[in-house]
Amino acid sequence: MKDRRVSSKDVAREAGVSQATVSYVLNNNPNVKIRPETRQAVIDAARRLNYHVDFIARNMRLRKSASVGIVTDADMSNFPFVRALEGIKASLVERNYSVVMCFGTGSDIQDAEYIKYYFSNLIDGIIFVMRDLKQEDVKYLEKNQIPYVSINGNAQPNARYQVKTDMRQAVTLAIAQLKAKGITNVGYLGQFAGNEKSMRFSAYRYAMRENKLRVASRHLYPINDNENLIFDEICGQLDGIELPQAIVCDNVNMGFYTLRYMNKNGIRVPEDVSLIQLGTTEFSRRTYPTISAVEAPLYNMGLRGSELLFDIMDYGYGVHGDPIVLQWQYNQRESSW
């Protein structure tokens, strides 16, 4: 199918040396001294023949693949995921590693694509991005000493290697800023249960407490995170009630739909109600008003996670037991004072 390509043997012949020498030269093998003119001859020959090493063959010999598998739960077209991937990429490129996307994640980890890939030498390690790890999966990975890292806003209980985040300080800052403008009546709209959500909700409660503000239960608006229903649920919660001075929205979508609600009903933002969104998207600065947001350090999460994975791949389990914790940031825009 693919026509025969030039191999290191060809280069050796062309340069009048042995195949071993070609390998020594091209890999700059530090354990072996090569006469400069020999070296040059090899390099010239390689260039002349337009030689490229066959990574597959090399990797086979070296018993590694020089790529890492990326696994996600999120829709791929999800901004946080992709942004974290950009951070990962930055770290990988440096070391000449490549990214393999792993899709099929079966119900049993044993037949997840990424496990097959790992055992098939297609990837050397695994990065879980924005994916909640099941207890048993973590156990399986660690039992088999598979290099992996979880990159996720939320802590993954029991996962040995992870990058997680803390948003409490950023939310505290956001609410402090509101308070400085005389706003004390800050509600919360979103989900109140579940892992990810409860991290957000509890950050809100933490921030209120730190700011010595009361959480009023009549200003807590439970909304399920289902794209098609969010707006209706918001209407159900907010129609005809007395609104608080500010609302913190659980995530990007809820922030958008809440703004939609305000715009639709002629409620001025932030004059009547301030709006703050938890989560990151590039569209928050394209609306009217632009939406203030507490945002995760996505790029750095990717970068740091990938670096951690390299440590594990290089030195094995046992290094760096501590999770990396990165801080969220408050990005004030027009929707809040």
Add this chain to the structure above:
Amino acid sequence: MKDRRVSSKDVAREAGVSQATVSYVLNNNPNVKIRPETRQAVIDAARRLNYHVDFIARNMRLRKSASVGIVTDADMSNFPFVRALEGIKASLVERNYSVVMCFGTGSDIQDAEYIKYYFSNLIDGIIFVMRDLKQEDVKYLEKNQIPYVSINGNAQPNARYQVKTDMRQAVTLAIAQLKAKGITNVGYLGQFAGNEKSMRFSAYRYAMRENKLRVASRHLYPINDNENLIFDEICGQLDGIELPQAIVCDNVNMGFYTLRYMNKNGIRVPEDVSLIQLGTTEFSRRTYPTISAVEAPLYNMGLRGSELLFDIMDYGYGVHGDPIVLQWQYNQRESSW
């Protein structure tokens, strides 16, 4: 580093057969008949030992990599790119191919990562997604018979293998709908030069002509596509003028910023001005009003492109010379009549 793993030789020993038989069974090789009990013995042994083929070794033997390289110009965190990637993925998964992201695209194609990967047997083919191909790059690819496909809204001149799109009918339909509501005065906001842009602008002109409407040059608003400047430029163009009844916006960002302009200035959409956006994003249905959009068939572009690539990889250059042309669609939402 990685502990020795179980090979097909081990399975052979365990099952009391030869390595070849193991290969025959596990690959379901149709050219060779295996006694059912032998087959079963092999399968059992493999399971017992938790055997996984070593793809690297297999690929080396087969002289292929079972992965394709994805190259893009766009920021990865770009919705159209990722959506197309999802289509690609759907096609790849079926054939057990995997995706390798190629990042470094040097100025000279010879040292682009994807070329190195190809010549290094790391990928079997290349898909360019939303990336404008240079003349010379196309020439290089075709001279070397490298399987590639361009997936792009716009035609890539001279690229033999491509998926491109046609938006004229969809825009015509959108404008026809406006006209049916008595709107005849339709402006255009965006860029008027450049490859991508002129496709859009000319689709608008085509649609106006088809609908027997006049393009009024006073309702053509040139805006440069620079995120940080768009809004200011829009203000510069629209402040204090008499607006048309409808505006077609060049792309997603301009659509958003134009809506921002309207909302900010209390101009009702669509009562005062209808808005139509060319381009796709999931956020168009989260604003108030939601934004009508003419959208590219991104998922299918990815899917079809990937299928085309498989044809080329399977049968070589010479198949399917004709570009695949896919139609855009009009998605009417609240921002237009």
Add this chain to the structure above:
DNA sequence: ATGAAAGCGCTAACAG
């Protein structure tokens, strides 16, 4: 300083 040769794990003639 360089070469000969072994072998990574797999597949596919070919032989039986």
Add this chain to the structure above:
DNA sequence: CTGTTAGCGCTTTCAT
């Protein structure tokens, strides 16, 4: 129906 065997292209010990 199954086994023997010869590589795929590379790296690396061990000789020289």
